[in-house]
Amino acid sequence: RRVSDDQMRMLIVGSPGSGKGTQSTRLLKHYDFSVLSAGDVLRSHIQRKTDIGQRADAVIKQGGLMPDQVMMDLIGAEVKTLGAADWLLDGFPRTLGQAQMLDEMLDAQKKPLRLVVNLDVPEDVILDRILQRWTHLPSGRVYNLSYNPPKVEGKDDVTGEPLSKREDDNVETFGKRLKSFHAQTEPMLEHYRQKSGSVIDIDCRTQTSPDASTTSSQDLFVNLRGDTSNQIWPHLVAIVQSRFPALKSASSS
C-alpha cells in the first residue's frame, strides 16, 4: 500500500488539434502510465461496428458531441479498471457535465484529479495542423507532414500499416468542432480554473527554460500557451516530472 498519494491522475485538455494526442504519446515514450483517449475509444467502436460505434460515426462526421452519460459510462468504467495505476485522460471530460460526473466518481473513491493541463494554442495555427495531419487509426498515432512526418511516407512507424485522414479533419467539420470547443469545453476549463488553488499560466513562446518549481503540489490547473508542440513539450515534461516524481520510466523496447 502506498503511504502517500503519488498516483498520476491527470487530464490533458485543449482545442481540437491542440496536440493532446501528440503530447500524450511523447510522454508515453518517457514514462510508464495509461492513456485513455476518448476519441480513440470512439474510433475503435466505429471500427468494430458496435452500437456505440454506429452512433459515434454519425456524431463525429457532423462535428458534434456524444451524450455526456454515454461518455461517462465508457471512460468511467475504464478508469475504474485502472485502479491505483497511473493514468492520463485525453479528450474526456470535454463538457462541464462530464467534468462533474467524473469529479463525483473520483471524489467518491477519494482519488481526486491531481493535474489538469490546458494546451492553449492559437486558432490560426491549428487549422493548418489539422489539414496536414495523418493518423494511424488503430493506435491513434498522429503524424504531421511538415514537422512530424512518418519515417516511411504514408506508413505508421510502429506497425508499417497505412495512414489515413480522419473523416472529421476537414475545414467544414473542423469549424464545428471548434464551435463546440468554445461552447462546451471552455465552461469546463473555467470550472477547473476555479477549483484550482492558483492558476499557473506559462507562455511557452517566451519562456525557454522551463521552471517546474513554478507549480506546487497544490495546483490543479496549468495553462501552457504555445504555437508548436516543441515549445510546449519541455514545460509539460518538467511539470509532469515534478508533480509525479514516482512515475516509472518507460521500459525501453
Ligand code: ATP
Ligand atoms: P484532436 O484529436 O485533434 O485533439 P478532437 O479533440 O476534436 O481533436 P477527438 O478527441 O479525437 O478529437 O474526438 C473526435 C470526436 O469524437 C469529437 O469531435 C466528438 O464528436 C467525439 N468525442 C470525443 N470525445 C468526446 C467526449 N468526451 N464527449 C463527447 N464527444 C466526444
Ligand code: MG
Ligand atoms: Mg485527439
